[in-house]
Amino acid sequence: MKLSKPLVLASNSPRRKEIMHNAGYEFTIKVIPTDESFSADMPVEEVPVFLARTKAECFRENLQDEIILCADTVVIIDQTNEESQVWPSHVRPSQILNKPANASEAKEMLRKLSGRVHRVITGVCVMTATETISFADTSYVHFKALTDWEMDYYIERCKPFDKAGAYGVQDFIGMIGIPKIEGSFYTVMGLPIHRVYEALEKYVLRN
Amino acid sequence: MKLSKPLVLASNSPRRKEIMHNAGYEFTIKVIPTDESFSADMPVEEVPVFLARTKAECFRENLQDEIILCADTVVIIDQTNEESQVWPSHVRPSQILNKPANASEAKEMLRKLSGRVHRVITGVCVMTATETISFADTSYVHFKALTDWEMDYYIERCKPFDKAGAYGVQDFIGMIGIPKIEGSFYTVMGLPIHRVYEALEKYVLRN
Numbered sequence: 001m002k003l004s005k006p007l008v009l010a011s012n013s014p015r016r017k018e019i020m021h022n023a024g025y026e027f028t029i030k031v032i033p034t035d036e037s038f039s040a041d042m043p044v045e046e047v048p049v050f051l052a053r054t055k056a057e058c059f060r061e062n063l064q065d066e067i068i069l070c071a072d073t074v075v076i077i078d079q080t081n082e083e084s085q086v087w088p089s090h091v092r093p094s095q096i097l098n099k100p101a102n103a104s105e106a107k108e109m110l111r112k113l114s115g116r117v118h119r120v121i122t123g124v125c126v127m128t129a130t131e132t133i134s135f136a137d138t139s140y141v142h143f144k145a146l147t148d149w150e151m152d153y154y155i156e157r158c159k160p161f162d163k164a165g166a167y168g169v170q171d172f173i174g175m176i177g178i179p180k181i182e183g184s185f186y187t188v189m190g191l192p193i194h195r196v197y198e199a200l201e202k203y204v205l206r207n
Numbered sequence: 208m209k210l211s212k213p214l215v216l217a218s219n220s221p222r223r224k225e226i227m228h229n230a231g232y233e234f235t236i237k238v239i240p241t242d243e244s245f246s247a248d249m250p251v252e253e254v255p256v257f258l259a260r261t262k263a264e265c266f267r268e269n270l271q272d273e274i275i276l277c278a279d280t281v282v283i284i285d286q287t288n289e290e291s292q293v294w295p296s297h298v299r300p301s302q303i304l305n306k307p308a309n310a311s312e313a314k315e316m317l318r319k320l321s322g323r324v325h326r327v328i329t330g331v332c333v334m335t336a337t338e339t340i341s342f343a344d345t346s347y348v349h350f351k352a353l354t355d356w357e358m359d360y361y362i363e364r365c366k367p368f369d370k371a372g373a374y375g376v377q378d379f380i381g382m383i384g385i386p387k388i389e390g391s392f393y394t395v396m397g398l399p400i401h402r403v404y405e406a407l408e409k410y411v412l413r414n
Contacts, residue, residue: 001360023382024364144401149413153208157231175230175393176404185392186382194351197383206356 001025003067003203005128010055010070015170015190020069023193025200027069032058036072044094048072048123049136056125056132067203068127073190075165076119077112094119097165106155109166110173115145118165120188126199133199137192139183141169146177208232210274210410212335217262217277222377222397227276230400232407234276239265243279251301255279255330256343263332263339274410275334280397282372283326284319301326304372313362316373317380322352325372327395333406340406344399346390348376353384 007027009020020027034055038047051072059068075097097113100106117140125134154173160166167173169181169188186193214234216227227234241262245254258279266275282304304320307313324347332341361380367373374380376388376395393400 019382022377022379024379169392170229172229172231175226175400177401178391179401180390181392182389183387184385185376185388193382194384194386 002205003200004205005203006066007200007203008059008066008068010059010068011190013071013190015168016071019186019189019191019193020196023197034058044074044076044096045121045136045138047096048074048121049125049134050123052123052125053132053134056127056134059127063127063129065129067200068125069196069200070125070127071122071191073120073122073164073187075113076121077116078119099164100161100166102161103155106160106166107151110146110151110154113143113146113165113167114151115143117142120165120183122187122190122192124192124196124199126196135195135199137184137187137195139181139185139187141178141188142180142182143177144179146173150177209412210407211412212410213273214407214410215266215273215275217266217275220278220397222375223278226393226396226398226400227403230404241265251281251283251303252328252343252345254303255281255328256332256341257330259330259332260339260341263334263341266334270334270336272336274407275332276403276407277332277334278329278398280327280329280371280394282320283328284323285326306371307368307373309368310362313367313373314358317353317358317361320350320353320372320374321358322350324349327372327390329394329397329399331399331403331406333403342402342406344391344394344402346388346392346394348385348395349387349389350384351386353380357384 001024007025008030009027010031012031036051038050052070055070056068076094077097078094097109100109119138120141121136121138123136158171160168184192184194208231214232215237216234217238219238243258245257259277262277263275283301284304285301304316307316326345327348328343328345330343365378367375388395391399391401
């Protein structure tokens with residue numbers, strides 16, 4: 001698809017690059033390093049769109065005719081029913097799983113995801129000189145109960161240290177471990193392409 | 208993953224090959240041309256596993272130590288509420304969408320899928336000399352209302368004539384047109400890899 005303005009994907013994620021490429025967009029990649037901190041009392045649901053907007057704001061100063069596309073994906077573990085009986089929700093709220101620092105953190109995260117449902121929320125910000133659109137898209141991911149062998153084999157083989165929640169939906173553990181998604185697969189992969197398409201629709205040159 | 212027996216994927220589908228490869232299996236591909244007809248009064252839900260089993264049966268005669276993996280995927284459009292008021296279900300049952308013969312059939316199929324939910328069922332048969340396991344896995348796919356431009360652009364660009372229902376979930380129209388799946392993405396792509404993994408689990412060499 002040809003667009004009426006140059007498109008810049010502000011992400012180092014190879015998955016986002018692949019999604020945009022496969023959907024037929026032409027774009028360049030430019031990343032400005034950003035402080036990705038956020039207030040500890042921000043509801044977890046608001047974090048991804050906040051971070052996507054924060055990343056986009058770094059481009060504002062030098063913005064000319066381009067469209068800047070930023071995204072941020074978080075993996076959220078909610079309380080189990082058992083936990084919520086012990087901890088009321090304001091004491092022990094939902095928890096964001098970040099990128100694991102090492103194999104032992106990765107395994108701890110996979111243990112938390114094993115045998116339950118979690119949420120993946122991807123926040124997106126599309127910014128031009130005259131307009132900023134931002135939104136979030138949520139998918140629910142059902143993991144089967146993972147065995148030690150499956151987790152160890154995956155961590156050893158795929159080294160998921162660049163992945164929120166220590167897994168990629170397109171990797172071994174995502175393929176064999178996820179019987180069901182409710183929502184968009186691409187939101188879990190890192191970019192809700194159906195929503196990005198909507199946001200970019202008015203720039204498509206149809207001829 | 209190393210298996211204790213040689214694995215044969217009996218499919219020409221590049222998607223199935225990609226799924227098996229990405230999940231980490233070593234396998235060869237061997238396809239025996241099969242008569243894919245089935246009885247007109249077979250319930251549509253039973254067709255994919257029937258065809259997967261039919262494809263596997265062609266291998267039985269010369270089967271030695273291999274594991275044969277066969278699959279068949281169907282796209283099923285159910286009656287709309289409106290239609291079911293006019294046609295009782297035994298008169299106008301659910302309909303399988305096959306591979307479109309040309310661009311006009313492809314567009315007709317995409318029009319049927321547009322703005323509604325359909326089912327994708329993949330049947331699988333795993334056969335060895337001593338055992339045959341077969342099963343089916345279902346996903347529900349939600350399509351947004353597609354525009355003429357989107358359908359025409361897709362058909363022109365991707366030529367989906369080798370795809371049941373005239374779309375690939377990993378193609379342009381699947382990326383921008385599907386806000387939600389309920390079930391496995393890989394079942395829609397052509398192989399419920401989480402179930403295949405289960406069926407092959409006892410052959411995995413863990414060392």
